[in-house]
Amino acid sequence: MPNWLKSDRAFQKVRSLLFYLSLFLFFCGLPLILLFALGYKFNRSSLGFVKTGLIYIKTQPEGANVYLNGQPLCEKTPMSIQELIPGVYRITLTLTKYYPWRSEVDVEAGKVSRIDKVILFPLRPDLERLNRSGFSSFRADTEEGKIYYLDEENRIVYRSDLEGKNFEDIASLPDKFGRIDGWGISPDKDKMFIFNSRQIGVVFLDNQDDYMYSDSSISLDCRREEIIRVFWHSDSYHLIVLTDKHVAVIEARALARAVNLVQLNKEAREAFYDDKRQVLYFSDTQRGSDGSLYNNLYKLELSPELYLLERLMKKANEESHNFKASF
Amino acid sequence: MKKAIILKRAFEIIPGALSWGIIISLIALSVAYPVASAILIISFDFYWIIRTIYLTTLLIMAHHRISRQRGKDWLGLCLSLPAGKGWQDLYQLVIFPVYNEGLEVLRPSLEALSASHYPKEKFIVVMAFEERSPRAYDNALALEKEFSAKFGSYLSTYHPDNLPGEGRTKGANASWAAGAAKKLIDARRIGCEHVVVSCFDADTCVDPEYFGCLSYHFLTSEKPHQASYQPMPVYNNNIWQAPSFARLVEISSSFCQMIDSMRLEKFVTFSSHSMSFKTLVEVGYWPTNMISDDSVIYWKSFLHYNGDYRVVPLYITVSMDVAYSSNIWKTIVVQYKQKRRWAWGVENFPFVAEGFMENREIPLLKKLRRSFNLLESHVSWAVWAVILMVIGPLPIFFGGRLFSQMAIAYNLPKITGLLFQFTLFTSLTWIFLSWTILPPRPKGVSWLKNVLLLLEWFFVPAIVLLLGSSPAIDAQSRLMFARYMEFNPTLKGNKVL
Numbered sequence: 129m130p131n132w133l134k135s136d137r138a139f140q141k142v143r144s145l146l147f148y149l150s151l152f153l154f155f156c157g158l159p160l161i162l163l164f165a166l167g168y169k170f171n172r173s174s175l176g177f178v179k180t181g182l183i184y185i186k187t188q189p190e191g192a193n194v195y196l197n198g199q200p201l202c203e204k205t206p207m208s209i210q211e212l213i214p215g216v217y218r219i220t221l222t223l224t225k226y227y228p229w230r231s232e233v234d235v236e237a238g239k240v241s242r243i244d245k246v247i248l249f250p251l252r253p254d255l256e257r258l259n260r261s262g263f264s265s266f267r268a269d270t271e272e273g274k275i276y277y278l279d280e281e282n283r284i285v286y287r288s289d290l291e292g293k294n295f296e297d298i299a300s301l302p303d304k305f306g307r308i309d310g311w312g313i314s315p316d317k318d319k320m321f322i323f324n325s326r327q328i329g330v331v332f333l334d335n336q337d338d339y340m341y342s343d344s345s346i347s348l349d350c351r352r353e354e355i356i357r358v359f360w361h362s363d364s365y366h367l368i369v370l371t372d373k374h375v376a377v378i379e380a381r382a383l384a385r386a387v388n389l390v391q392l393n394k395e396a397r398e399a400f401y402d403d404k405r406q407v408l409y410f411s412d413t414q415r416g417s418d419g420s421l422y423n424n425l426y427k428l429e430l431s432p433e434l435y436l437l438e439r440l441m442k443k444a445n446e447e448s449h450n451f452k453a454s455f
Numbered sequence: 456m457k458k459a460i461i462l463k464r465a466f467e468i469i470p471g472a473l474s475w476g477i478i479i480s481l482i483a484l485s486v487a488y489p490v491a492s493a494i495l496i497i498s499f500d501f502y503w504i505i506r507t508i509y510l511t512t513l514l515i516m517a518h519h520r521i522s523r524q525r526g527k528d529w530l531g532l533c534l535s536l537p538a539g540k541g542w543q544d545l546y547q548l549v550i551f552p553v554y555n556e557g558l559e560v561l562r563p564s565l566e567a568l569s570a571s572h573y574p575k576e577k578f579i580v581v582m583a584f585e586e587r588s589p590r591a592y593d594n595a596l597a598l599e600k601e602f603s604a605k606f607g608s609y610l611s612t613y614h615p616d617n618l619p620g621e622g623r624t625k626g627a628n629a630s631w632a633a634g635a636a637k638k639l640i641d642a643r644r645i646g647c648e649h650v651v652v653s654c655f656d657a658d659t660c661v662d663p664e665y666f667g668c669l670s671y672h673f674l675t676s677e678k679p680h681q682a683s684y685q686p687m688p689v690y691n692n693n694i695w696q697a698p699s700f701a702r703l704v705e706i707s708s709s710f711c712q713m714i715d716s717m718r719l720e721k722f723v724t725f726s727s728h729s730m731s732f733k734t735l736v737e738v739g740y741w742p743t744n745m746i747s748d749d750s751v752i753y754w755k756s757f758l759h760y761n762g763d764y765r766v767v768p769l770y771i772t773v774s775m776d777v778a779y780s781s782n783i784w785k786t787i788v789v790q791y792k793q794k795r796r797w798a799w800g801v802e803n804f805p806f807v808a809e810g811f812m813e814n815r816e817i818p819l820l821k822k823l824r825r826s827f828n829l830l831e832s833h834v835s836w837a838v839w840a841v842i843l844m845v846i847g848p849l850p851i852f853f854g855g856r857l858f859s860q861m862a863i864a865y866n867l868p869k870i871t872g873l874l875f876q877f878t879l880f881t882s883l884t885w886i887f888l889s890w891t892i893l894p895p896r897p898k899g900v901s902w903l904k905n906v907l908l909l910l911e912w913f914f915v916p917a918i919v920l921l922l923g924s925s926p927a928i929d930a931q932s933r934l935m936f937a938r939y940m941e942f943n944p945t946l947k948g949n950k951v952l
Contacts, residue, residue: 136768147509150505158498162494180862184865208865239861
C-alpha cells in the first residue's frame with residue numbers, strides 16, 4: 129500500500145474519531161445549554177434540576193455595588209444575578225456620593241426580573257448659579273439656547289446662554305407699567321409681552337445688543353375685564369388673550385382693537401396654547417340641550433391662514449371693545 | 456416522459472424549497488413562538504460552534520498534509536516504481552478550455568505547465584478555444600508558436616457554437632477538445648487507459664511537481680480508473696493585487712476545498728481536476744449542457760461505476776486568479792456572479808437523484824447518504840449565515856414584553872455572543888493558515904498590505920452574508936422556478952481590469 133493511501137486512511141480514522149467526538153459533545157452539551165438558557169440549575173442536594181429566575185440590574189450611572197439580601201456581590205452594575213430560586217429578594221444598590229437605591233424584587237422561575245431603569249441621584253447635586261444679578265422670573269428657550277431673565281426691580285430684561293454665560297441686556301421695561309403677572313417671548317424672539325390683570329405691554333427686544341426700543345413699547349389697557357393668560361400667536365404679531373369673560377385676539381401694535389372670539393361663562397383659569405398647531409385649549413361652562421350647565425374642555429383652532437383672523441378684526445371695528453391701545 | 460419531467464422538476468424544487476422553508480419557518484416561529492424559535496436558534500448556534508471547531512481541525516490536518524508534501528520529489532517516486540506499474544507508458548492530456556481569456560492569462564498557465572518537473576514529451580496539451588471568440592485564432596497561433604515545441608503534442612481546438620443539444624458551457628468546449636484529443640491519441644496508438652486527463656481553468660498555474668504527484672497517485676491507486684484526482688485550488692496568481700474582500704472570499708473557498716478533501720465520503724471534484732481518460736471516454740466526456748461540469752463529471756462516473764468511484768485528494772496546489780474588477784462594486788458583482796455559478800452546482804442534485812432512481816446497482820444506503828450529503832451541503836450553504844446573522848436576533852425583536860421577561864430571552868444574546876467569541880478563536884487559526892499559503896509579497900507591494908490582510912478578516916460576517924448565503928439562495932431559487940442559468944465565465948486577469 130502506498131504511503132499516501134496509508135496517510136489517507138490514518139487521517140480518516142482521526143477524522144472519524146473527531147466526528148464522533150463532536151457528535152458526543154453536541155448531544156451531551158446541547159441539553160445542558162438549553163437547560164441553562166431556560167433558567168434551570170442543578171441542585172446538588174436533590175440531584176435534580178430546579179427552574180430558577182434571574183435579576184438583571186442596570187443603573188445610571190453604572191458601577192454601583194449590589195447587595196442581595198444584605199450580602200455584597202462581586203460584580204457591579206450593569207450585571208445579572210443568575211440561578212435564583214424563585215422568591216422575594218432585597219436588592220440594595222450603592223455608589224459613593226449617590227443616594228442608595230433599595231427595593232424588594234420578586235423572582236419567578238424561568239423569568240428575568242429587570243431593574244434596568246434605576247437612576248442613582250447624587251447626594252449633593254452640582255448646583256451652578258446662572259443669573260448675573262437679580263431677577264423676578266425667567267424663561268428658558270432650549271431651542272435657541274438662551275435664558276431670558278426679567279428683572280422687575282431694575283426694570284430690565286437680560287439674557288444669557290444656557291450655561292449662564294454671554295449676558296446681554298436686551299430691553300427696558302416701560303416705567304408706567306405696573307406689577308407684572310406674566311410674560312412671554314414672541315416666537316420670532318423680537319419682542320415680549322408683559323401683562324397684569326388690566327394691562328398688556330409689548331416690549332421690543334434688542335437683538336443687536338443696543339436696546340433703544342424701550343420708548344416704543346406698546347401698552348394695551350383693559351378696563352373692564354381681568355386678564356388671566358396671554359399667549360403669542362405663531363405669527364409673532366397677534367396675541368391671544370384669555371380674560372375672565374372672553375377669549376380674544378389682539379394685534380401687537382398701537383391702537384389695535386381686540387376681537388372677542390369666544391364669550392366665556394366662567395373664568396377659564398386653565399388654558400393651554402399649542403403654538404405649533406395654533407390651537408387654544410380652555411375650559412368653560414356651557415348650557416346643554418337639557419338646560420343644565422356643563423363644564424367642558426374646548427379647542428379653539430386659530431388657523432394658520434391668518435386671513436380668518438384679519439377678517440374677524442375688520443368686523444370687530446364697529447363692535448364694542450374692551451381694550452384700548454396707546455403708546 | 457411526462458412523469459420524468461415532473462420528477463425532474465420535483466428534484467429541482469427540493470433544495471430551494473428546503474432553504475426557503477427553513478428561513479421562512481424560523482422567521483414565522485420567531486413571531487408566533489419566540490421561545491421555540493430561541494431554543495432552535497441556540498441549538499443551531501451550538502451546532503455551529505461544534506461544526507466550526509471540527510472543520511477548523513480538519514483544515515489544520517489538510518494544511519499539515521500540504522506542508523508535509525511541499526517540495527516532495529514525486530517524479531523520483533514515480534521512477535522508483537516497479538516497471539510493471541506502467542509509468543513509462545503514461546501520458547498526460549492537459550485541456551485548457553478558453554472562453555475569452557487573453558494571452559496575459561493563458562501564457563502564465565502554459566509557462567507553469569512547461570516548467571513542470573515531468574517529461575515534457577509525455578504531455579498532450581490542448582488549448583480549447585471557442586470558435587465564437589473573436590480573439591481565438593490569433594491567440595491560438597501566438598501560443599502555438601511559443602509553446603508547441605515545448606510539449607510532446609500540442610493541439611488547438613475551436614469549439615463550434617450552437618451545436619445541437621449543447622449549451623454555451625465550459626463542459627461543451629472541454630468535451631469537444633477531449634474528442635479531438637481522442638482522435639490524436641488513437642492515431643498515435645496510445646491506449647486510453649494510459650492517459651490521465653486534466654481539465655484546467657484557463658488561469659490555472661500548476662505546481663512543478665503536480666504531474667509527478669498525479670502520476671504517482673494514479674499508478675499506485677487500487678482502482679486508478681475509478682477515481683478523480685483533485686488538487687487543492689489556491690488563488691495566488693494575483694492575490695497581492697486583488698481587493699481585500701475578494702481575496703478573503705477566495706482564501707475561504709480554498710479552505711473549504713481543503714476541508715472537503717478530508718471528508719472523502721463527501722469529496723467531489725471542483726474546478727481544475729484530473730481523471731482517467733479511459734473513464735472520461737466511457738462516460739461520454741463532460742456534460743455539454745450543464746454549468747457545473749466539474750462536479751457533474753464526478754457524478755457521471757459515480758453512476759457509471761455503480762457507486763464505486765471516488766475522489767483522491769492531491770495535497771498539492773494549483774494556483775488560479777482571484778476574480779476582481781476595476782472598482783469595489785464591480786468586484787462585488789463579479790464575485791457574486793462567480794459564487795452564484797458555483798452555487799449552481801445545486802443542479803447536481805436533480806441529476807444525481809434521477810441517476811440514483813435509474814441505477815439499481817448502487818446500495819440504497821449509499822444513495823441516501825450521498826443524496827443527503829449533497830442536499831445538506833447546498834441547503835446549509837444557503838441558510839447558515841442567514842440563521843446566525845438575520846434570524847438569530849428576531850425572537851428578541853418580535854418576542855414582546857412577555858418574552859423579554861423570560862430567562863431564555865436574556866440568555867439568547869449571551870449564548871450568541873459566546874458563539875462569535877468562538878468563531879473569533881477559529882478565525883485566528885484561519886488567519887494564521889491563510890498567511891502560510893500566501894506567495895511571497897512581490898516587489899512594489901507595500902508592507903501595509905500585510906496589515907490589511909489581517910484586518911480584512913473583520914469583514915467576514917458581512918461577506919458570508921453577501922457572498923455566502925445570497926448567491927446560494929439566488930441559485931436555488933432560480934432552479935426552483937426553472938429559470939436556468941447560462942454559463943457566465945468569471946472575469947479574470949492578473950492585472951486590475
